[in-house]
Amino acid sequence: MSAETxxxxxxxxxxxKTFGRHTVVNDVSFxxxxxxxLTLLGPSGSGKTTTMRRIAGFxxxxxxxxxxxxxxxxxxxxxxxxxxxxxxxYALFPHLTVRRNVAYPLEMRRLPRREIERRVGEALAxxxxxxxxxxxxxxxxxxxQQRVALARAVVFKPRVLLMDEPxxxxxxxxxxxxxxxxxxLQQTLGITTLSVTHDQVEALVMSDLVAVMDGGMLQQIGTxxxxxxxxxxxxxxxxxxxxxxxxxxxxxxxxxxxxxxxTRGLVSPFDAGSRSVPDAGATALVVIRPEHVAIDxxxxxxxxxxxxxxxxxxxxxxxxxxxxxLRAEGGDxxxxxxxxxxxxxxxxxxxxxVARWRREDCLLLPA
Amino acid sequence: MSAIDTLVRRHGLTxxxxxxxxxxxxxxxxxxxxxxxxGSFFAPxxxxxxxxxxxxxxxxxxxxxxxxxxxxxxxxxxVLLGYAAAYLIATASPRARQLLMLCxxxxxxxxxxxxxxxxxxxxxxxxxxxxxxxxxxxxxEPLALMYNQTGVVVVMVNMLLPFTIFPILSSLLxxxxxxxxxxxxxxxxxxxxxxxxxxxxxxxxxxxxALLVFIVSLGFxxxxxxxxxxxxxxxxxLIDFHIRQVLxxxxxxxxxxxxxxxxxxxxxxxxxxxxxxLPRTAFP
Numbered sequence: 001m002s003a004e005t006x007x008x009x010x011x012x013x014x015x016x017k018t019f020g021r022h023t024v025v026n027d028v029s030f031x032x033x034x035x036x037x038l039t040l041l042g043p044s045g046s047g048k049t050t051t052m053r054r055i056a057g058f059x060x061x062x063x064x065x066x067x068x069x070x071x072x073x074x075x076x077x078x079x080x081x082x083x084x085x086x087x088x089x090y091a092l093f094p095h096l097t098v099r100r101n102v103a104y105p106l107e108m109r110r111l112p113r114r115e116i117e118r119r120v121g122e123a124l125a126x127x128x129x130x131x132x133x134x135x136x137x138x139x140x141x142x143x144x145q146q147r148v149a150l151a152r153a154v155v156f157k158p159r160v161l162l163m164d165e166p167x168x169x170x171x172x173x174x175x176x177x178x179x180x181x182x183x184x185l186q187q188t189l190g191i192t193t194l195s196v197t198h199d200q201v202e203a204l205v206m207s208d209l210v211a212v213m214d215g216g217m218l219q220q221i222g223t224x225x226x227x228x229x230x231x232x233x234x235x236x237x238x239x240x241x242x243x244x245x246x247x248x249x250x251x252x253x254x255x256x257x258x259x260x261x262x263t264r265g266l267v268s269p270f271d272a273g274s275r276s277v278p279d280a281g282a283t284a285l286v287v288i289r290p291e292h293v294a295i296d297x298x299x300x301x302x303x304x305x306x307x308x309x310x311x312x313x314x315x316x317x318x319x320x321x322x323x324x325x326l327r328a329e330g331g332d333x334x335x336x337x338x339x340x341x342x343x344x345x346x347x348x349x350x351x352x353x354v355a356r357w358r359r360e361d362c363l364l365l366p367a
Numbered sequence: 368m369s370a371i372d373t374l375v376r377r378h379g380l381t382x383x384x385x386x387x388x389x390x391x392x393x394x395x396x397x398x399x400x401x402x403x404x405x406g407s408f409f410a411p412x413x414x415x416x417x418x419x420x421x422x423x424x425x426x427x428x429x430x431x432x433x434x435x436x437x438x439x440x441x442x443x444x445x446v447l448l449g450y451a452a453a454y455l456i457a458t459a460s461p462r463a464r465q466l467l468m469l470c471x472x473x474x475x476x477x478x479x480x481x482x483x484x485x486x487x488x489x490x491x492x493x494x495x496x497x498x499x500x501x502x503x504x505x506x507x508e509p510l511a512l513m514y515n516q517t518g519v520v521v522v523m524v525n526m527l528l529p530f531t532i533f534p535i536l537s538s539l540l541x542x543x544x545x546x547x548x549x550x551x552x553x554x555x556x557x558x559x560x561x562x563x564x565x566x567x568x569x570x571x572x573x574x575x576x577a578l579l580v581f582i583v584s585l586g587f588x589x590x591x592x593x594x595x596x597x598x599x600x601x602x603x604x605l606i607d608f609h610i611r612q613v614l615x616x617x618x619x620x621x622x623x624x625x626x627x628x629x630x631x632x633x634x635x636x637x638x639x640x641x642x643x644x645l646p647r648t649a650f651p
Contacts, residue, residue, distance in 0.1 A: 058548050078551040079560075091549035095567050104563070108554035156554065 007035040007192030008069035008159040010055070015064035017050050017216075024050045026216040028064070032209065035190040037183070038221075039203040042213035043239070048196045051213070052162050055194065057081050068159050079108075084153035084191075086163040090145045092137040098124070098148050099133040105156040123155040126185065143174045150182065154189055161186070163195040167202060179205050200240050204228065212236050230273055234365055237287040244288040244334050245365070250278050260286050260362065265330030266308060269359040275366070285365040292361035293336035295324060295344035296354040307354040310334065312347050326355050407620035417621035427605070431625070434602045437519055437591075438584035444524045445580045446573055449531030453572075456532070457539040471529050479526065483593045486522045487513065490594065514596040522590045527583060531576030538572030539565070578637060585630055602626050 010032040017025040025047040032038045040048040053059045055066050057078030065074045073081055084105075092101050102123050106116040124130050127147035137145055146166065153161055166182065167175040183206045186193050197203055203210045204224040211221040212235070220232040231237035237245060248262035253269065258277050260270045270286050278284060296307065313333075314325035322345060324336040334355055338344045347353060375383050407417055421427045456467045474482065489495045490512040497509040512518050542565065550560040588603040595601065600608075602622060609619035 056548070056552055058551075077556075078548070079554050079556050081552075082554075083552060085549065085552040087545050087549060089543070089545060091543065091545035093546060093549075093564060093568075104550075104555075105553035108559065152553065 007190055009034050009067075010038075010160050010192050010194060011065075011067040011070075012051070012055065013065045013067070015051060015054055015066070016062050017047070017054060017059070018062045024216050025054070025061075028213070028216075028218050030211055030218065030221055032192060032194065034192050035187075036208040037186050037193040037195065037206060038209040038211060039195045039197055039207040040211050040213055041197055041200060041203040041239070042219075043198055046213040047216035048198075048213045049164060052164055052194060052196045055160070056083055056085050056162055082156075082159050084156070084158035084161045086146075086149045086153045086161070086166045088165040088168050090137075090149040090169075092145055092148055092152070094137055097134050097136055098129060098140070101137065101148060102152045102155050104152065109156060119155055123151040126154075126188075127151045142170055143178065146170065146178060150185065154185075154191060157191075159192070161191045161193040163193065165197055166195060167199070168197070175199075175202070182206065204240070212239060214239070230363070231287060231365065234285055234287075237363075237365060242290050242335060242337070244290065244293070246286050246288070246332060247367075248284060248286075250280050250282045250284050252280050260284055260364070262330065262332050264328070264332045266328050266332045268308075268357070268362050270362040270364050271360045272364045275364060277364075283367045285367050287363050287365055288334070288357055288361060290323070290335045290337035292357050293326075293334060294356045295326070295336055295338060295342075295347065296356065297344050297347050297351065298354075307356045308334075310353055310355050312349055312351045312353060315347065315349060326353070328355070403620045403623055406617055407624050410617045417618045418625075420618070421621060421625065427622075430600055430602055430605050431629075433516075433599055434585060437516060437523070437599075437601060438581055438587075440516075440520050441523045441527060441584045442577050442581045444520065445527050445531040446577050448524065449528055449576060450535055450569075450573065452528070453532050453535035453539055453569075456536055471532055474525075475529070479589055482526065483522060483589055486518075486525070487593060490518050490521070513594055516595075516599050518594040519591050519599065519601075522594050523584060523587055526587075526590065527580045530579045530583065531573070534576040534579070535569055535572040538569040538575075542568050574637075578634065582630055582634070585626060 011030075013029050015025055015028045016023065028047070028051055030038070040051060042048045050059070054061050054064075057073070057076065061074065065072055067073065068081070068083070093104065096104070099120055102120045103116050106119060111119075120133075121130070124133055127150055129144060129147055129151065132140060132144060132148075137148065140148065146169075150166075153163075163182075167178050170178060179202055195203075195206065204227075207224055209221060210224055210227050212219040212227065214235050220227060220236045222230075227236060228240055231240065234245060237243045246260075246262045246266065248260055248266075251259050251261040251267065253259040253267070257269070258280065259267055261267045268286070270284075308328050310326035310328050312324055313327045314323075316323040320340055322338050322340060324338065324344065324347065326334045326336055328334060336344075336355060344353070371383075408414065452467075452471070456464055456471075459467060487494070491497075492509045492511070492513075494512070496512060497506070500506045501509070512521070546564055546568075547560060550564050551557075555563060586603050587601060588607065591599070591601040591604050592607070595604070603626075606619045606622045606626075609615045609622065
């Protein structure tokens with residue numbers, strides 16, 4: 001199998017799903033260009049799986065449309081959609097061997113026996129399972145079953161590939177390997193892919209685009225970098241990575257420039273990004289990533305220009321990094337993350353330090 | 368320390384829990400069974416006369432073949448109807464499923480004898496069914512629905528249907544709904560999904576149900592006695608006849624042994640033939 005097929009575009013327009021009075025998916029729209037990988041990321045109950053099942057055709061939408069390659073498939077039954085699906089629990093047919101599982105979609109398309117054999121062989125080679133072709137699914141490890149599921153979902157060259165928590169059932173180490181493996185496979189095949197996960201690392205590592213969902217609504221869609229560096233709202237900032245989120249108001253600093261003042265009195269310049277700066281006095285939220293908080297442990301540091309004098313109130317050693325909990329003078333709690341070996345490594349609970357961050361690392365969020 | 372404690376400690380809990388039923392079965396099942404086997408060979412000296420008589424008289428072979436025929440027909444109908452019923456129950460909403468299950472179970476609350484009499488009232492020449500058919504103008508002469516094999520099979524299927532419904536239902540319910548979704552996402556319509564996924568995966572339930580019905584059918588007694596004809600005696604009725612009418616117990620024992628051996632042989636052949644070929648997932 002080569003990258004001969006440029007994947008079809010996938011478009012979801014105003015998708016809504018209600019169960020009785022309960023709206024599970026609320027007006028979700030996005031467009032995914034051919035051969036790209038989009039991850040729907042959100043906590044359980046955010047509507048991401050329902051959205052995926054709608055695209056696969058397992059459930060009727062209450063409203064909205066699904067288009068593949070510009071073609072409206074909203075009312076088309078699942079078996080005529082030509083969409084590959086990798087299920088969370090793999091859903092391999094337990095009574096069929098690996099070879100028969102992978103051959104299944106080709107047999108359904110009534111391809112000639114020769115062609116089926118050739119393509120099953122290629123698909124199994126792609127996931128390095130040639131030697132396991134005659135085994136039954138229960139005789140395989142979780143990682144191997146996952147690769148069979150993947151081979152079966154792509155062997156018929158579907159126009160779109162959907163993956164429901166594809167790595168959820170694997171242990172951490174295997175998950176990390178498979179993230180890279182699935183990404184490579186997806187790029188080799190050039191298949192348009194939509195993945196669903198609650199694991200933010202998985203979403204950031206694997207995707208071209210990430211769409212964050214909460215409460216049935218799309219919160220933000222963008223590249224992993226955009227989402228992490230420019231979260232659109234408090235939920236995204238909180239869900240993706242660790243964050244210090246401070247509530248307060250807009251004030252003016254000594255030079256008359258707008259500045260942020262937390263409810264407990266911590267004052268910091270901020271970056272409004274593409275948003276317009278609110279008037280002084282308006283309530284505001286800012287987010288500061290822990291890895292952007294630098295700790296200066298020298299006692300004299302406080303006298304040297306801007307910074308926030310703090311007391312270390314907790315230290316967690318995590319091998320390659322250290323986490324510090326800092327308490328600013330007004331009582332604001334700030335989480336800082338430092339690489340092992342940095343100046344702050346030797347700080348202990350109760351030490352007096354100075355925390356600093358750059359203006360562009362203190363992002364304004366909509367209040 | 369009580370005696371039970373000592374016993375449990377010495378032999379383990381499993382053994383101790385198994386002991387009472389084992390003693391019961393030994394006393395009231397194994398011992399009489401040995402007596403039945405012994406009684407057919409020793410009267411009081413060793414003899415094979417009873418078995419020879421069975422082989423030599425065509426009547427007995429005829430009874431065996433009628434028994435097999437009725438049992439197989441019953442199995443076939445029970446599997447077909449039972450599968451349809453189980454499929455309906457499995458695909459119903461949870462609430463409807465409860466109601467349907469109740470419908471399957473309720474007949475068990477009635478005594479078998481009563482159910483047979485009810486069927487007699489339905490099937491006899493001047494019975495409900497013949498009346499209804501005549502009133503509808505479908506027949507002019509009443510149909511012979513009773514005192515023949517038709518009647519026996521109809522009533523036996525009614526009695527034994529739950530024995531196929533429940534195992535098939537349980538293997539259908541064990542199939543993950545994801546497999547249906549997987550099958551359709553891979554391009555299979557509902558009919559092909561049924562043939563390629565549902566049917567093969569529920570086969571263990573079909574096999575278990577068929578086996579159960581077949582074994583119970585072979586020894587069925589009340590229905591052929593009440594609904595069956597004089598000429599279509601099943602083996603259990605023949606045994607009963609020799610025990611109560613002729614009072615030839617050793618010959619009745621021999622007949623019972625043939626039934627037992629036949630059932631065991633069929634069971635083992637069957638178990639051999641399906642071994643390893645059935646999905647292990649669906650039915651325990």
